[in-house]
Amino acid sequence: MKTSTDPIRRCILSGDREPRGELIRLALGPEGQVLPDIRAKAPGRGAWIGVTQSELDAANAKGKLRGALARAFKTNELTIPADLGTLIADQLQRAFLDRLGLESKAGKIVNGTERVEKAARSGQVRLLLHASDAGSDGARKLAQAWRVGRDREGSGEEGLALPLPRTILSLALGRENVVHIAVTDPAAAVRVRDALDRWRHFIGPDLTTEPCETASQGASALPAAIGTADNDEDIE
Numbered sequence: 001m002k003t004s005t006d007p008i009r010r011c012i013l014s015g016d017r018e019p020r021g022e023l024i025r026l027a028l029g030p031e032g033q034v035l036p037d038i039r040a041k042a043p044g045r046g047a048w049i050g051v052t053q054s055e056l057d058a059a060n061a062k063g064k065l066r067g068a069l070a071r072a073f074k075t076n077e078l079t080i081p082a083d084l085g086t087l088i089a090d091q092l093q094r095a096f097l098d099r100l101g102l103e104s105k106a107g108k109i110v111n112g113t114e115r116v117e118k119a120a121r122s123g124q125v126r127l128l129l130h131a132s133d134a135g136s137d138g139a140r141k142l143a144q145a146w147r148v149g150r151d152r153e154g155s156g157e158e159g160l161a162l163p164l165p166r167t168i169l170s171l172a173l174g175r176e177n178v179v180h181i182a183v184t185d186p187a188a189a190v191r192v193r194d195a196l197d198r199w200r201h202f203i204g205p206d207l208t209t210e211p212c213e214t215a216s217q218g219a220s221a222l223p224a225a226i227g228t229a230d231n232d233e234d235i236e
Contacts, residue, residue: 006019006020006021006022007019007020008020009023009048010048011023011048011049011050011051012047012048012049012068012069012071012072013049013050013051013055013056013059013064013065013068014050014051014055016050018050020040020048021194021198022050022198022201023048023049023050024036024038024048024049024050024088024092024198024202025037025038025040025042025046025047025048026046026047026048026049026069027042027044027045027046027047028044028045028073028078031079032075032077032078032079033078033079033080033081034069034078034079034080034081034084035081035087036084036087036088036091038088038091038092038095039095045072045073045074047068047069047072047073052201052202052203052204053085053086053088053089053202053203053204054085054204056084056085056088057084057085060080060082060084060085065080065084066078066080088202089199089202089203092195092198092199092202092203093164093199095195095198095199096192096195096196096198096199097164097168097169097172098172099191099192099195100169100172100173100181100192101172101173101174103183103185103188103191103192104173104174104175106185106188108183108184108185108188109173109181109182109183109184109188110124110125110181110182110184111173111175111178111179111180111181111182112180113138113142113179113180115182116128116142116145116180116181116182117141117142117145119149119182119184120142120145120146120148120149120182121145121148121149122149123149123150124149124182124184125146125149125182125183125184126183126184126185126186126188126189127160127182127183127189127192127193128142128143128146128158128159128160128180128181128182128183129159129160129161129162129180129181129182129183129192130142130159130160130161130162130179130180130181131161131162131164131165131166131169131178131179131180132161132162132163132164132165133165133166133179134161134166134179134180135179138179138180139158139159139161139180140158142159142180143157143158143159146159159180160196162196163200163203166178166179169181
């Protein structure tokens with residue numbers, strides 16, 4: 001969860017300063033390979049990025065990323081994967097799906113059209129999500145039930161279409177045919193939304209659907225043997 005007490009870090013590519021929870025950490029593996037540290041747990045000096053995947057890929061292709069990382073890590077002995085952007089996107093997606101799975105196991109997620117509609121009309125739904133291949137009629141019906149349950153009829157608010165099909169969501173939740181998802185716990189909604197926003201920001205607007213409703217304010221690629229730590233400086 002991002003909080004106002006998060007340390008501020010600077011993106012090595014854009015120079016923008018943001019709370020570290022809104023950035024992505026890169027760290028050095030044992031052989032000097034640059035790898036995503038999505039959970040910001042790997043020890044040693046880290047470098048932070050806040051750009052989108054397309055911007056990162058462009059910087060990597062042009063050599064700008066190598067120069068920025070060499071300065072951040074104070075070494076030229078770096079191995080940067082050509083598909084670093086894809087590695088980060090995949091891990092952010094995995095982190096989001098893992099979060100959904102955890103909240104589902106904790107009983108804080110409802111799925112199935114009838115169950116979601118019932119929860120929505122009773123005011124229990126805090127965050128409404130749809131698979132990318134969900135039918136528009138079904139999504140509109142559930143959005144209307146959600147607005148009724150929150151006394152927001154006429155607001156036009158809708159759920160959020162995820163950049164994932166039902167097959168992937170079904171695997172993540174261990175259930176069959178997951179098309180619509182309702183998060184019913186306020187804190188869980190914040191955790192899910194934080195993981196989703198982080199992933200969506202990185203993959204960029206071309207691969208996402210803009211949200212119509214925001215939840216109330218709430219995996220590292222490095223080998224496990226590296227351990228855990230976070231002692232980064234605000235790199236200039």
